[in-house]
Amino acid sequence: MGNPSLFDKVFELLKTLIATQSFSREEENVAKVIRAFLEQESVKFHHRKNNTWAYNKFYDESKPTLLLNSHIDTVKPSALYTNDPFQAIQKDGKLYGLGSNDAGGALVSLIGTFLHFYECEDLNFNLCIAATAEEEISGQNGIALITDITDNCDAAIVGEPTEMAMAIAERGLMVVDATVYGVTGHAARDTGDNAIYKAIEDIQWFKTHALVKQCPVLGPTKMTVTVIEAGKQHNVIPDVCKYVVDIRTTTAYDYDELLDFIRGHVHADIQARSTRLKPSIIPESHPLVQTAKQLKIKTFGSATLSDQALLKIPSVKMGPGKSERSHTADEFIFIDELRQGLQTYIELIQNMDEL
Amino acid sequence: MSRNVRIILLILIVFLASFLFVKKYFSTPQFSIKDLQVQTLSGEDVDVKTLKGKVVVLNFWATWCMPCIQEMPMFANMAKIYKDKDVIFILASDEELDKIGGFLEKEELGLPVYQLKNRMKDYDVFTIPATFIFDKKGHLVNTKRGAFETAEELRQIVNSYL
Numbered sequence: 001m002g003n004p005s006l007f008d009k010v011f012e013l014l015k016t017l018i019a020t021q022s023f024s025r026e027e028e029n030v031a032k033v034i035r036a037f038l039e040q041e042s043v044k045f046h047h048r049k050n051n052t053w054a055y056n057k058f059y060d061e062s063k064p065t066l067l068l069n070s071h072i073d074t075v076k077p078s079a080l081y082t083n084d085p086f087q088a089i090q091k092d093g094k095l096y097g098l099g100s101n102d103a104g105g106a107l108v109s110l111i112g113t114f115l116h117f118y119e120c121e122d123l124n125f126n127l128c129i130a131a132t133a134e135e136e137i138s139g140q141n142g143i144a145l146i147t148d149i150t151d152n153c154d155a156a157i158v159g160e161p162t163e164m165a166m167a168i169a170e171r172g173l174m175v176v177d178a179t180v181y182g183v184t185g186h187a188a189r190d191t192g193d194n195a196i197y198k199a200i201e202d203i204q205w206f207k208t209h210a211l212v213k214q215c216p217v218l219g220p221t222k223m224t225v226t227v228i229e230a231g232k233q234h235n236v237i238p239d240v241c242k243y244v245v246d247i248r249t250t251t252a253y254d255y256d257e258l259l260d261f262i263r264g265h266v267h268a269d270i271q272a273r274s275t276r277l278k279p280s281i282i283p284e285s286h287p288l289v290q291t292a293k294q295l296k297i298k299t300f301g302s303a304t305l306s307d308q309a310l311l312k313i314p315s316v317k318m319g320p321g322k323s324e325r326s327h328t329a330d331e332f333i334f335i336d337e338l339r340q341g342l343q344t345y346i347e348l349i350q351n352m353d354e355l
Numbered sequence: 356m357s358r359n360v361r362i363i364l365l366i367l368i369v370f371l372a373s374f375l376f377v378k379k380y381f382s383t384p385q386f387s388i389k390d391l392q393v394q395t396l397s398g399e400d401v402d403v404k405t406l407k408g409k410v411v412v413l414n415f416w417a418t419w420c421m422p423c424i425q426e427m428p429m430f431a432n433m434a435k436i437y438k439d440k441d442v443i444f445i446l447a448s449d450e451e452l453d454k455i456g457g458f459l460e461k462e463e464l465g466l467p468v469y470q471l472k473n474r475m476k477d478y479d480v481f482t483i484p485a486t487f488i489f490d491k492k493g494h495l496v497n498t499k500r501g502a503f504e505t506a507e508e509l510r511q512i513v514n515s516y517l
Contacts, residue, residue: 208501209482210420212475220419261481 007339010112011095013037014338015088017072017104018097024073025141027133034072034111034131041115046149049141050133053149054114058121064355065126067150068114068345069143069307070107070159070319071135074099080329094332102326105333106159106319107131109341116346125355128153135307138277143307154355155288155314157345160306161321163337164344166292167302168316169217172249172279172309174258177242178202178268184239192237196230199241202266203228206245209265215250217281217301221258222248243268248303249279277309288316291352297344386478388413388493393447393469396456401469403493410442410516411489412509415471415480417448418458422502423484429506431464433513441491442513447471490516 013033022030027050034052038045045054050072055065077085077098085098097104114129130149134142143150150156160167180199185192203225214220223245230241249258255275263270282289292299297318304323308315320341321333388411393401414430416423427446434444446464448455449471459468475483486509488497496516503509 204504205501208422208484208504210417210422210484212417212481212483214419220417 010108014108018088024137030072053130056127064154067128067153067156068110069130070103078329096332100333101321105321110159112342113345158317159319165298166318168299169281169301170308173277174247175273176245180241180268182239185237187235195241198267213252215252218250280308282314388489392472412444413487415485426502
């Protein structure tokens with residue numbers, strides 16, 4: 001790689017991140033670790049709440065800016081951990097610890113990449129590194145809090161474990177609250193209009209229909225009923241039944257069109273809990289994708305959500321580690337994955353003539 | 356323009372937009388068997404005239420559609436039950452031939468599977484599975500949107516047109 005000391009630095013940083021508890025909304029300490037690291041590397045940074053960002057030393061306003069973003073928060077550890085989740089354990093070529101894979105590996109590799117280019121005077125585009133909070137809960141105080149910064153960038157690499165394949169599209173998420181109304185009555189008499197029975201018809205519709213229109217990269221929209229709630233007493237016919245639908249969206253439907261379509265087929269009053277987590281797709285002609293293809297980096301459409309959903313600029317998602325290892329007990333990242341991650345990010349940026 | 360005229364125009368626009376939306380997504384498809392354009396998985400056009408005189412159960416599906424895949428064994432079983440009757444069960448997808456072929460290599464169905472030469476939306480199909488039953492004269496007589504809940508539901512429809 002030609003710069004082993006850079007790898008050693010980010011490797012040590014990752015170990016410190018693992019050892020620092022960083023649950024969503026509780027990232028103060030881990031944000032301090034990031035800032036101390038940047039300070040030590042003489043990088044001038046900015047911050048807002050638990051988000052930290054910095055630009056390359058020779059930032060040039062006339063040039064476009066590539067955002068390098070990953071998150072500093074983790075989920076809470078599973079009860080099935082056999083290791084201490086907050087101890088960075090190096091064993092059999094792996095680094096164990098909470099957040100090692102999601103997304104510590106990607107975060108430190110992006111920070112390393114940023115440092116690699118930090119003092120370059122002749123970059124074709126600027127770099128902005130952003131280590132942001134509350135990704136795991138799509139919170140308001142994470143990347144959503146610095147949209148003035150991210151909107152001013154021109155494209156982004158979002159660091160998440162993808163085995164360094166490049167996600168050129170990502171599903172969005174719309175959670176729908178559905179309320180079916182009936183008429184209450186006594187269960188012993190033939191009265192009332194049972195809201196549960198009407199909800200069953202709705203749920204059957206979600207179970208037995210698939211939407212035809214689909215995104216060429218992400219495939220079909222996925223709708224799943226995941227929560228249901230109704231009834232209070234055994235002898236009272238329920239007049240309300242509420243259920244929740246988890247909809248993994250693609251670019252095939254805009255959210256209003258999809259909501260109207262569903263409303264036309266079910267009994268329930270349908271309300272979207274939030275429509276801000278949009279699907280994303282980057283054109284194949286974008287320099288990020290073109291350079292990835294030139295470097296034989298695999299591209300794919302991702303089913304999982306990340307902070308890409310909150311970015312308005314073209315973005316890709318890629319990073320060392322494996323998505324399936326995220327949120328699991330005894331989470332780990334292969335040290336070779338980390339090394340490869342840093343190297344591939346650097347190569348990608350080095351080979352991009354324009355943005 | 357007076358205020359009343361503007362209100363009337365607005366109402367008309369809202370009405371027209373709602374009408375077009377409902378017409379696009381919620382109208383019952385109307386087509387006869389002769390409108391069907393399909394080809395075999397080896398790329399030969401299917402002459403739908405050969406289906407005349409038979410009750411045709413045409414199911415629109417896709418390799419990625421879970422409810423479609425779940426009801427496929429029912430169609431295969433029905434085809435066996437009705438093999439000596441004037442009924443034919445056809446599955447049609449608008450995906451690429453290699454995707455359909457790849458899927459069928461894994462799933463032994465024993466049913467004719469064709470590729471639609473146009474898109475499902477050309478038949479006013481926006482959700483799948485969707486099953487169309489044509490009588491022996493080729494008229495569309497029944498439309499089922501979504502998967503069948505039971506084989507009995509389909510059997511009763513087919514029997515009524517034999």
